[in-house]
Protein backbone atom coordinates (compact mmCIF):
# COMPACT_ATOMS: atom_id res chain seq x y z
CA UNK A 1 0.00 0.00 0.00
CA UNK A 2 1.36 3.47 -0.80
CA UNK A 3 2.20 5.94 1.94
CA UNK A 4 -0.37 8.34 0.51
CA UNK A 5 -3.24 5.91 0.89
CA UNK A 6 -2.08 4.90 4.37
CA UNK A 7 -2.21 8.49 5.56
CA UNK A 8 -5.42 9.40 3.71
CA UNK A 9 -7.71 10.84 6.42
CA UNK A 10 -10.86 9.32 4.95
CA UNK A 11 -10.80 6.75 2.16
CA UNK A 12 -12.77 7.87 -0.83
CA UNK A 13 -16.21 6.26 -1.01
CA UNK A 14 -18.15 5.47 -4.14
CA UNK A 15 -20.29 8.23 -5.64
CA UNK A 16 -23.38 7.32 -3.67
CA UNK A 17 -25.21 9.45 -1.20
CA UNK A 18 -24.77 8.35 2.39
CA UNK A 19 -27.67 6.30 3.68
CA UNK A 20 -28.42 5.16 7.21
CA UNK A 21 -25.51 4.60 9.54
CA UNK A 22 -26.78 1.12 10.18
CA UNK A 23 -30.00 2.70 11.46
CA UNK A 24 -33.54 1.72 10.57
CA UNK A 25 -33.82 3.26 7.08
CA UNK A 26 -32.02 5.93 5.06
CA UNK A 27 -33.14 9.28 6.45
CA UNK A 28 -32.28 11.55 3.52
CA UNK A 29 -35.07 12.03 0.98
CA UNK A 30 -35.24 9.59 -1.92
CA UNK A 31 -33.32 10.74 -4.98
CA UNK A 32 -35.25 10.65 -8.23
CA UNK A 33 -32.99 8.60 -10.47
CA UNK A 34 -33.11 8.73 -14.24
CA UNK A 35 -31.56 5.54 -15.52
CA UNK A 36 -30.94 4.87 -19.19
CA UNK A 37 -31.75 1.39 -20.47
CA UNK A 38 -28.90 0.72 -22.88
CA UNK A 39 -28.98 -2.89 -24.06
CA UNK A 40 -30.27 -6.39 -23.34
CA UNK A 41 -29.02 -9.85 -24.26
CA UNK A 42 -29.62 -13.50 -23.42
CA UNK A 43 -27.81 -14.79 -20.33
CA UNK A 44 -27.58 -18.57 -20.33
CA UNK A 45 -26.90 -19.91 -16.83
CA UNK A 46 -26.89 -23.43 -15.37
CA UNK A 47 -30.51 -22.85 -14.26
CA UNK A 48 -32.23 -20.94 -17.08
CA UNK A 49 -31.64 -18.59 -19.98
CA UNK A 50 -32.32 -15.18 -18.45
CA UNK A 51 -32.45 -11.77 -20.11
CA UNK A 52 -29.66 -9.47 -18.96
CA UNK A 53 -30.49 -5.74 -19.10
CA UNK A 54 -27.86 -2.99 -18.80
CA UNK A 55 -28.80 0.36 -17.29
CA UNK A 56 -26.58 3.43 -16.92
CA UNK A 57 -27.00 6.25 -14.45
CA UNK A 58 -26.10 9.24 -16.63
CA UNK A 59 -25.27 11.41 -13.62
CA UNK A 60 -22.57 9.12 -12.22
CA UNK A 61 -21.82 6.88 -15.22
CA UNK A 62 -22.45 3.92 -12.91
CA UNK A 63 -23.72 0.75 -14.60
CA UNK A 64 -26.42 -1.46 -13.06
CA UNK A 65 -27.99 -4.72 -14.20
CA UNK A 66 -31.32 -6.52 -14.17
CA UNK A 67 -31.45 -10.28 -14.70
CA UNK A 68 -34.99 -11.12 -15.72
CA UNK A 69 -36.94 -14.31 -16.43
CA UNK A 70 -40.44 -14.52 -17.86
CA UNK A 71 -43.09 -11.82 -18.08
CA UNK A 72 -42.71 -9.65 -14.97
CA UNK A 73 -45.12 -6.90 -16.03
CA UNK A 74 -48.37 -6.45 -14.14
CA UNK A 75 -49.90 -6.78 -10.70
CA UNK A 76 -48.81 -10.36 -9.91
CA UNK A 77 -45.95 -9.94 -7.35
CA UNK A 78 -42.54 -10.82 -8.78
CA UNK A 79 -40.05 -13.08 -7.02
CA UNK A 80 -37.08 -10.74 -6.79
CA UNK A 81 -33.70 -10.14 -5.26
CA UNK A 82 -32.15 -6.70 -4.88
CA UNK A 83 -28.50 -7.70 -4.75
CA UNK A 84 -25.61 -5.38 -3.92
CA UNK A 85 -22.36 -5.99 -5.77
CA UNK A 86 -19.82 -8.16 -3.98
CA UNK A 87 -16.99 -8.98 -6.34
CA UNK A 88 -15.26 -11.16 -3.77
CA UNK A 89 -18.36 -13.21 -3.00
CA UNK A 90 -20.17 -13.15 -6.35
CA UNK A 91 -17.12 -13.60 -8.57
CA UNK A 92 -14.22 -14.92 -6.48
CA UNK A 93 -16.05 -17.55 -4.38
CA UNK A 94 -15.20 -15.81 -1.08
CA UNK A 95 -16.60 -17.57 1.97
CA UNK A 96 -16.24 -14.43 4.12
CA UNK A 97 -19.84 -13.52 3.31
CA UNK A 98 -23.02 -15.16 2.00
CA UNK A 99 -23.40 -13.07 -1.19
CA UNK A 100 -22.34 -15.60 -3.83
CA UNK A 101 -24.59 -18.31 -2.41
CA UNK A 102 -27.49 -15.87 -2.12
CA UNK A 103 -27.09 -14.80 -5.75
CA UNK A 104 -26.99 -18.39 -6.95
CA UNK A 105 -29.98 -19.36 -4.78
CA UNK A 106 -31.98 -16.40 -6.05
CA UNK A 107 -31.32 -17.28 -9.70
CA UNK A 108 -32.13 -20.93 -9.06
CA UNK A 109 -35.41 -20.13 -7.28
CA UNK A 110 -36.44 -17.75 -10.08
CA UNK A 111 -35.62 -20.44 -12.64
CA UNK A 112 -37.74 -22.95 -10.67
CA UNK A 113 -40.72 -20.56 -10.80
CA UNK A 114 -40.04 -19.50 -14.40
CA UNK A 115 -40.55 -15.84 -13.47
CA UNK A 116 -38.61 -13.25 -11.51
CA UNK A 117 -35.74 -10.84 -11.44
CA UNK A 118 -32.45 -9.94 -9.78
CA UNK A 119 -31.58 -6.25 -9.66
CA UNK A 120 -27.79 -6.20 -9.46
CA UNK A 121 -26.82 -2.85 -7.96
CA UNK A 122 -23.24 -1.68 -8.25
CA UNK A 123 -22.82 -0.55 -4.67
CA UNK A 124 -19.87 -2.69 -3.71
CA UNK A 125 -18.93 -3.07 -0.07
CA UNK A 126 -22.26 -1.61 1.13
CA UNK A 127 -21.39 1.49 -0.87
CA UNK A 128 -17.79 2.09 0.24
CA UNK A 129 -16.23 0.49 -2.85
CA UNK A 130 -14.05 -2.54 -3.46
CA UNK A 131 -10.71 -1.23 -2.21
CA UNK A 132 -12.26 0.17 0.96
CA UNK A 133 -14.04 -3.15 1.55
CA UNK A 134 -10.65 -4.88 1.33
CA UNK A 135 -9.32 -2.31 3.81
CA UNK A 136 -12.27 -3.22 6.04
CA UNK A 137 -11.49 -6.94 5.62
CA UNK A 138 -7.88 -6.20 6.64
CA UNK A 139 -9.16 -4.63 9.86
CA UNK A 140 -11.47 -7.62 10.35
CA UNK A 141 -8.49 -9.97 9.95
CA UNK A 142 -6.98 -8.05 12.89
CA UNK A 143 -10.09 -8.51 15.06
CA UNK A 144 -12.65 -5.80 14.17
CA UNK A 145 -16.20 -6.81 13.28
CA UNK A 146 -17.79 -5.73 9.99
CA UNK A 147 -19.42 -2.62 11.50
CA UNK A 148 -16.40 -1.54 13.55
CA UNK A 149 -14.16 -1.89 10.50
CA UNK A 150 -16.33 0.49 8.45
CA UNK A 151 -16.44 2.96 11.32
CA UNK A 152 -12.67 2.88 11.81
CA UNK A 153 -12.31 3.80 8.15
CA UNK A 154 -14.65 6.75 8.68
CA UNK A 155 -17.73 5.28 7.03
CA UNK A 156 -21.21 4.44 8.29
CA UNK A 157 -21.97 0.74 8.62
CA UNK A 158 -24.12 0.80 5.48
CA UNK A 159 -24.08 3.52 2.79
CA UNK A 160 -26.38 1.83 0.31
CA UNK A 161 -29.33 3.49 -1.43
CA UNK A 162 -32.15 1.75 -3.21
CA UNK A 163 -33.64 4.71 -5.10
CA UNK A 164 -32.45 3.43 -8.44
CA UNK A 165 -34.67 0.35 -8.10
CA UNK A 166 -37.62 2.58 -8.90
CA UNK A 167 -36.79 3.41 -12.54
CA UNK A 168 -35.66 -0.17 -13.12
CA UNK A 169 -38.95 -1.62 -11.85
CA UNK A 170 -40.89 1.01 -13.76
CA UNK A 171 -39.09 0.06 -16.97
CA UNK A 172 -40.35 -3.52 -16.63
CA UNK A 173 -43.81 -2.56 -15.36
CA UNK A 174 -43.30 -4.44 -12.10
CA UNK A 175 -45.90 -3.51 -9.48
CA UNK A 176 -45.04 -5.63 -6.44
CA UNK A 177 -42.17 -7.78 -5.17
CA UNK A 178 -41.80 -11.00 -3.26
CA UNK A 179 -38.40 -9.95 -2.02
CA UNK A 180 -35.69 -12.47 -1.19
CA UNK A 181 -33.77 -10.87 1.68
CA UNK A 182 -32.94 -11.15 5.36
CA UNK A 183 -32.42 -7.39 5.67
CA UNK A 184 -35.30 -5.48 7.29
CA UNK A 185 -33.77 -2.12 6.31
CA UNK A 186 -33.83 -3.13 2.66
CA UNK A 187 -37.56 -3.88 2.89
CA UNK A 188 -38.22 -0.60 4.71
CA UNK A 189 -36.13 1.41 2.25
CA UNK A 190 -38.01 -0.02 -0.74
CA UNK A 191 -41.40 0.52 0.88
CA UNK A 192 -40.40 4.09 1.68
CA UNK A 193 -39.85 4.56 -2.05
CA UNK A 194 -43.41 3.43 -2.70
CA UNK A 195 -42.40 -0.04 -3.89
CA UNK A 196 -44.83 -2.71 -2.70
CA UNK A 197 -43.13 -5.64 -0.97
CA UNK A 198 -45.99 -8.09 -0.71
CA UNK A 199 -43.86 -10.80 0.88
CA UNK A 200 -40.40 -11.12 2.44
CA UNK A 201 -38.86 -14.42 1.36
CA UNK A 202 -35.94 -15.54 3.61
CA UNK A 203 -32.68 -16.35 1.81
CA UNK A 204 -30.32 -17.76 4.39
CA UNK A 205 -27.63 -19.90 2.80
CA UNK A 206 -23.95 -20.79 3.23
CA UNK A 207 -23.27 -20.19 6.90
CA UNK A 208 -19.71 -21.46 7.31
CA UNK A 209 -16.77 -21.11 9.72
CA UNK A 210 -15.40 -18.13 7.76
CA UNK A 211 -18.60 -16.05 7.80
CA UNK A 212 -20.05 -17.11 11.17
CA UNK A 213 -18.87 -13.90 12.90
CA UNK A 214 -19.94 -11.74 9.97
CA UNK A 215 -23.47 -13.17 10.01
CA UNK A 216 -23.74 -12.90 13.80
CA UNK A 217 -22.72 -9.24 13.63
CA UNK A 218 -25.27 -8.59 10.89
CA UNK A 219 -27.99 -10.04 13.11
CA UNK A 220 -26.80 -8.25 16.27
CA UNK A 221 -25.84 -4.83 14.89
CA UNK A 222 -27.67 -4.46 11.58
CA UNK A 223 -30.88 -6.22 12.58
CA UNK A 224 -30.87 -8.94 9.91
CA UNK A 225 -33.42 -11.72 10.33
CA UNK A 226 -31.04 -14.67 10.62
CA UNK A 227 -31.79 -17.89 12.40
CA UNK A 228 -29.33 -20.71 13.08
CA UNK A 229 -30.89 -23.14 10.65
CA UNK A 230 -30.12 -22.79 6.93
CA UNK A 231 -32.48 -23.13 4.00
CA UNK A 232 -31.90 -24.92 0.74
Ligand SMILES: Nc1nc2c(ncn2[C@@H]2O[C@H](COP(=O)(O)OP(=O)(O)OP(=O)(O)O)[C@@H](O)[C@H]2O)c(=O)[nH]1
Nearest residue numbers: 084085086097123124125126133136146181182183
Ligand atom coordinates in the same frame (compact mmCIF):
# COMPACT_ATOMS: atom_id res chain seq x y z
N1 LIG B 1 -18.12 -2.69 4.03
C1 LIG B 1 -18.31 -4.01 3.99
N2 LIG B 1 -19.13 -4.49 3.04
C2 LIG B 1 -19.33 -5.82 3.03
C3 LIG B 1 -18.72 -6.70 3.94
N3 LIG B 1 -19.10 -7.95 3.65
C4 LIG B 1 -19.95 -7.86 2.60
N4 LIG B 1 -20.08 -6.57 2.21
C5 LIG B 1 -20.92 -5.98 1.18
O1 LIG B 1 -22.23 -6.04 1.65
C6 LIG B 1 -23.15 -6.07 0.57
C7 LIG B 1 -24.12 -7.20 0.84
O2 LIG B 1 -24.81 -6.84 1.98
P1 LIG B 1 -25.21 -7.82 3.13
O3 LIG B 1 -25.22 -6.99 4.39
O4 LIG B 1 -24.35 -9.04 3.10
O5 LIG B 1 -26.64 -8.31 2.80
P2 LIG B 1 -27.89 -7.43 2.46
O6 LIG B 1 -27.91 -7.22 0.99
O7 LIG B 1 -27.97 -6.22 3.32
O8 LIG B 1 -29.06 -8.35 2.96
P3 LIG B 1 -29.62 -9.65 2.31
O9 LIG B 1 -30.64 -9.19 1.30
O10 LIG B 1 -30.24 -10.39 3.42
O11 LIG B 1 -28.47 -10.36 1.68
C8 LIG B 1 -22.30 -6.25 -0.69
O12 LIG B 1 -22.19 -4.97 -1.31
C9 LIG B 1 -20.95 -6.70 -0.13
O13 LIG B 1 -19.88 -6.28 -0.96
C10 LIG B 1 -17.87 -6.15 4.93
O14 LIG B 1 -17.32 -6.84 5.78
N5 LIG B 1 -17.68 -4.80 4.90
Ligand SMILES: [Zn+2]
Nearest residue numbers: 086089097099
Ligand atom coordinates in the same frame (compact mmCIF):
# COMPACT_ATOMS: atom_id res chain seq x y z
ZN1 LIG C 1 -20.30 -10.54 -0.05
